[in-house]
Amino acid sequence: MPATKSFDLSAYLIIGPENTLNRPVKSVIQAAIKGGITFIQIRSKVADAKDLIAYTRDAAAAIAEAGQQDRIKLVVDDRLDVVLAARDLGIKVDGLHIGQSDLPIDFCRQYLGPDAILGVSARNAELLAYVKETDVTDIDYFGAGPFHPTQTKPEAGRDEKTGEIHTRQVAELIELAHLSPIPVVVGGGVKLADMPQLKATGVAGFFVITAITEASDPERATRALVTAWQA
Ligand SMILES: Cc1ncc(COP(=O)(O)OP(=O)(O)O)c(N)n1
Ligand SMILES: Cc1ncsc1CCOP(=O)(O)O
Numbered sequence: 001m002p003a004t005k006s007f008d009l010s011a012y013l014i015i016g017p018e019n020t021l022n023r024p025v026k027s028v029i030q031a032a033i034k035g036g037i038t039f040i041q042i043r044s045k046v047a048d049a050k051d052l053i054a055y056t057r058d059a060a061a062a063i064a065e066a067g068q069q070d071r072i073k074l075v076v077d078d079r080l081d082v083v084l085a086a087r088d089l090g091i092k093v094d095g096l097h098i099g100q101s102d103l104p105i106d107f108c109r110q111y112l113g114p115d116a117i118l119g120v121s122a123r124n125a126e127l128l129a130y131v132k133e134t135d136v137t138d139i140d141y142f143g144a145g146p147f148h149p150t151q152t153k154p155e156a157g158r159d160e161k162t163g164e165i166h167t168r169q170v171a172e173l174i175e176l177a178h179l180s181p182i183p184v185v186v187g188g189g190v191k192l193a194d195m196p197q198l199k200a201t202g203v204a205g206f207f208v209i210t211a212i213t214e215a216s217d218p219e220r221a222t223r224a225l226v227t228a229w230q231a
């Protein structure tokens with residue numbers, strides 16, 4: 001990772017149009033920014049490339065309008081093509097988040113360049129061994145979860161053979177935070193009440209979708225999460 005790369009994973013919002021209860025994505029992002037969010041990921045399993053670029057543009061504009069370009073980083077889930085196109089269009093997008101079935105890490109890094117942020121979802125099975133053994137040369141952080149089963153991503157943590165959902169245990173996260181050579185952000189069903197336990201594990205931050213995107217007051221919900229994390 002270049003020495004100049006700096007980002008704060010402590011309060012990480014993931015958002016797409018399917019998460020906002022029909023409210024504009026930009027307005028929820030604006031509220032989350034006011035509430036103190038530090039990192040934003042545009043993620044949609046329903047939007048096409050053109051719309052993903054538009055949401056990325058909206059998010060970048062919301063960050064710029066708040067004067068927070070240096071503090072809040074913006075990445076896109078899954079779609080290297082969207083990041084590259086957005087950049088080409090002059091949108092300030094900071095990087096990409098990929099999972100275990102997305103494009104290879106070295107391929108993404110090659111196209112993104114050394115300064116972009118590249119996050120990777122840690123493998124669910126044998127998580128600790130995976131984190132210990134993975135070559136992190138091209139990666140900036142790991143996403144891990146789920147902390148709880150979640151309707152937002154019902155397959156998260158599902159054992160392919162048994163169909164059971166495996167959630168990440170506190171003891172495992174303590175070891176993970178200790179073992180991982182790069183920062184780890186944890187999510188999946190995370191709510192306000194989880195903050196003390198999660199913070200105590202030593203991970204770099206929490207990621208949430210619905211705790212913010214479905215809140216009646218997303219700014220207040222964000223502020224409560226951020227305050228609890230910082231306590
Ligand atoms: C920060 C963060 N961590 C994990 C994920 C999950 O990514 P992935 O496994 O690729 O699943 P999808 O999000 O693509 O459904 C994430 N998006 N962000
Ligand atoms: C993207 C993702 N990856 C693992 S769980 C999850 C969804 C988290 O959403 P929520 O905070 O609503 O449970």
Ligand SMILES: [Mg+2]
Pocket residue numbers: 077078097098099100102
């Ligand atoms: Mg993915």
